[in-house]
Amino acid sequence: xxxxxxxxxxxxxxxxxxxxxxxxxxxxxxxxxxxxxxxxxxxxxxxxxxxxxxxxxxxxxxxxxxxxxxxxxxxxxxxxxxxxxxxxxxxxxxxxxxxxxxxxxxxxxxxxxxxxxxxxxxxxxxxxxxxxxxxxxxxxxxxxxxxxxxxxxxxxxxxxxxxxxxxxxxxxxxxxxxxxxxxxxxxxxxxxxxxxxxxxxxxxxxxxxxxxxxxxxxxxxxxxxxxxxxxxxxxxxxxxxxxxxxxxxxxxxxxxxxxxxxxxxxxxxxxxxxxxxxxxxxxxxxxxxxxxxxxxxxxxxxx
Amino acid sequence: xxxxxxxxxxxxxxxxxxxxxxxxxxxxxxxxxxxxxxxxxxxxxxxxxxxxxxxxxxxxxxxxxxxxxxxxxxxxxxxxxxxxxxxxxxxxxxxxxxxxxxxxxxxxxxxxxxxxxxxxxxxxxxxxxxxxxxxxxxxxxxxxxxxxxxxxxxxxxxxxxxxxxxxxxxxxxxxxxxxxxxxxxxxxxxxxxxxxxxxxxxxxxxxxxxxxxxxxxxxxxxxxxxxxxxxxxxxxxxxxxxxxxxxxxxxxxxxxxxxxxxxxxxxxxxxxxxxxxxxxxxxxxxxxxxxxxxxxxxxxxxxxxxxxxxxxxxxxxxxxxxxxxxxxxxxxxxxxxxxxxxxxxxxxxxxxxxxxxxxxxxxxxx
Numbered sequence: 064x065x066x067x068x069x070x071x072x073x074x075x076x077x078x079x080x081x082x083x084x085x086x087x088x089x090x091x092x093x094x095x096x097x098x099x100x101x102x103x104x105x106x107x108x109x110x111x112x113x114x115x116x117x118x119x120x121x122x123x124x125x126x127x128x129x130x131x132x133x134x135x136x137x138x139x140x141x142x143x144x145x146x147x148x149x150x151x152x153x154x155x156x157x158x159x160x161x162x163x164x165x166x167x168x169x170x171x172x173x174x175x176x177x178x179x180x181x182x183x184x185x186x187x188x189x190x191x192x193x194x195x196x197x198x199x200x201x202x203x204x205x206x207x208x209x210x211x212x213x214x215x216x217x218x219x220x221x222x223x224x225x226x227x228x229x230x231x232x233x234x235x236x237x238x239x240x241x242x243x244x245x246x247x248x249x250x251x252x253x254x255x256x257x258x259x260x261x262x263x264x265x266x267x268x269x270x271x272x273x274x275x276x277x278x279x280x281x282x283x284x285x286x287x288x289x290x291x292x293x294x295x296x297x298x299x300x301x302x303x304x305x306x307x308x309x310x311x312x313x314x315x316x317x318x319x320x321x322x323x324x325x326x327x328x329x330x331x332x333x334x335x336x337x338x339x340x341x342x343x344x345x346x347x348x349x350x351x352x353x354x355x356x357x358x359x360x361x362x363x364x365x366x
Numbered sequence: 367x368x369x370x371x372x373x374x375x376x377x378x379x380x381x382x383x384x385x386x387x388x389x390x391x392x393x394x395x396x397x398x399x400x401x402x403x404x405x406x407x408x409x410x411x412x413x414x415x416x417x418x419x420x421x422x423x424x425x426x427x428x429x430x431x432x433x434x435x436x437x438x439x440x441x442x443x444x445x446x447x448x449x450x451x452x453x454x455x456x457x458x459x460x461x462x463x464x465x466x467x468x469x470x471x472x473x474x475x476x477x478x479x480x481x482x483x484x485x486x487x488x489x490x491x492x493x494x495x496x497x498x499x500x501x502x503x504x505x506x507x508x509x510x511x512x513x514x515x516x517x518x519x520x521x522x523x524x525x526x527x528x529x530x531x532x533x534x535x536x537x538x539x540x541x542x543x544x545x546x547x548x549x550x551x552x553x554x555x556x557x558x559x560x561x562x563x564x565x566x567x568x569x570x571x572x573x574x575x576x577x578x579x580x581x582x583x584x585x586x587x588x589x590x591x592x593x594x595x596x597x598x599x600x601x602x603x604x605x606x607x608x609x610x611x612x613x614x615x616x617x618x619x620x621x622x623x624x625x626x627x628x629x630x631x632x633x634x635x636x637x638x639x640x641x642x643x644x645x646x647x648x649x650x651x652x653x654x655x656x657x658x659x660x661x662x663x664x665x666x667x668x669x670x671x672x673x674x675x676x677x678x679x680x681x682x683x684x685x686x687x688x689x690x691x692x693x694x695x696x697x698x699x700x701x702x703x704x705x706x707x708x709x710x711x712x713x714x715x716x717x718x719x720x721x722x723x724x725x726x727x728x729x730x731x732x
Contacts, residue, residue: 254449256449257451259418259445260451263417263439263443263465265439265469275453279453
């Protein structure tokens with residue numbers, strides 16, 4: 064083993080150098096070993112979901128090999144997509160996520176630009192404060208939010224409970240701080256001279272943001288977009304607490320509440336619903352993966 | 367008309383004074399270079415003219431109008447930055463036209479100006495490229511192009527050549543000079559490189575510790591520095607500073623360097639130095655090119671002496687020799703064929719008609 068050879072060399076015996084390519088081969092073998100391990104670990108659950116989604120309820124409850132489909136059927140898919148209910152959940156989820164992404168990006172990009180570039184009194188403290196709000200567990204915010212909604216209802220008569228669009232107001236409390244933090248980091252990596260050049264060229268702050276910073280920081284913006292989309296698409300606790308009527312539910316809550324009746328679990332449809340629900344983030348990731356990685360590693364080389 | 371005037375300009379960062387009252391008049395079409403060691407306030411001064419730093423006191427006027435509170439975009443200036451600051455997502459054409467577009471200049475006019483600037487800088491074939499596809503020198507040209515197309519009252523250069531390699535720096539230096547001769551825009555140029563300052567400037571402003579030490583033509587600064595700082599800063603290798611005393615000797619004056627070595631002060635300077643006879647803390651300033659190999663001569667201002675040479679540095683067109691007087695290292699420039707061997711004594715000649723006598727307490731040249 065490589066480690067043993069190094070230890071022996073250090074102990075005083077003449078060091079025997081192996082060829083670089085052999086060293087590299089070993090490195091590659093280890094990489095493949097661990098990568099395969101990870102792939103198995105992370106892809107087994109979705110595979111299991113996929114297999115189960117192709118089975119009938121009878122086959123699922125029968126004590127047969129769970130990893131094999133004996134009588135494949137698409138009935139779970141047709142039934143689920145035939146129900147108006149599932150499509151409503153899907154629509155609610157999509158609307159909430161898209162709106163949350165838009166709201167989050169508008170707020171966090173402008174906030175990050177102000178905090179990173181327009182040096183004003185307390186801007187550094189504020190930037191830290193923004194990040195600290197992200198560290199507050201979301202479950203702690205239920206009761207204050209309930210109280211606030213009650214206050215809004217009492218003073219204005221607007222009922223915020225049990226509406227899917229309420230989630231558009233709530234989710235940014237989670238997504239804005241982190242997205243702002245990502246964007247502050249990204250904007251900070253853009254050389255100061257760039258906005259000074261724009262300033263001299265006659266750009267206003269807003270023009271500097273829209274014509275220079277946003278195009279240059281695109282990888283960071285995409286990273287923040289993916290993040291806030293994932294947060295709102297996969298959010299479970301908030302919609303469970305704030306929405307109750309079937310037509311107001313989003314996908315994760317909808318699947319659990321409508322497909323589990325009492326102690327009867329409709330496993331085939333639950334798996335199908337979850338699998339279809341996981342598709343949109345997957346598709347978005349696949350398209351934006353290159354940008355996403357560039358965005359997350361931006362600080363590494365630019366300082 | 368675009369003269370730039372600075373009156374008692376001050377910059378304070380918290381309690382630190384970065385610029386401590388700068389007075390400067392820059393004439394229309396003039397090429398002014400601010401030079402000095404790092405931290406002397408030259409970049410801050412330039413940024414205050416640009417409007418990128420607020421001034422803490424005094425007045426700045428461009429073309430006769432006080433611009434203290436005018437934002438950079440309304441000062442009608444263009445700036446070239448050390449790291450070029452090109453917009454990475456725009457191609458060269460877009461980079462150069464960005465400022466004009468913001469000013470809503472008609473499209474044909476933009477095209478005409480960009481093409482013209484590209485021609486001056488010889489970058490016409492690069493107009494479609496992105497900055498990352500350009501070499502350092504090409505980026506520098508584009509940055510200058512971006513400044514030229516705006517046809518501003520004043521060009522500001524902030525150490526524009528320090529990111530280039532030595533050869534390219536010399537080439538771009540010539541380029542900048544040529545461009546200035548073509549467009550004749552008032553230019554303020556900041557550098558820490560005194561060679562750049564000397565070669566480019568109509569007038570050089572030497573700054574030190576937030577103050578102007580001396581303003582003058584390159585020739586003036588080199589041959590008649592006002593202070594020890596300017597004398598030492600301008601010229602490479604730097605001027606030699608040798609502690610000395612002035613003595614009376616039979617109606618004439620004599621410079622005593624040590625017990626063995628004394629040189630007669632040129633007759634033309636007797637009056638000038640007669641008041642400092644016997645005073646302590648005097649320094650003789652003599653440039654290396656005024657210490658040469660000896661040759662038969664009759665000039666009275668030349669003085670021959672012999673010293674052991676310690677280090678010899680052949681440069682090709684000349685040879686630098688180093689020796690010590692009173693523990694001070696002294697450098698001389700001799701003809702490469704004149705000999706000069708480390709560890710052996712050599713006869714040298716000091717040309718005192720170019721000497722400077724400096725009062726080391728005040729730092730002033732007498």
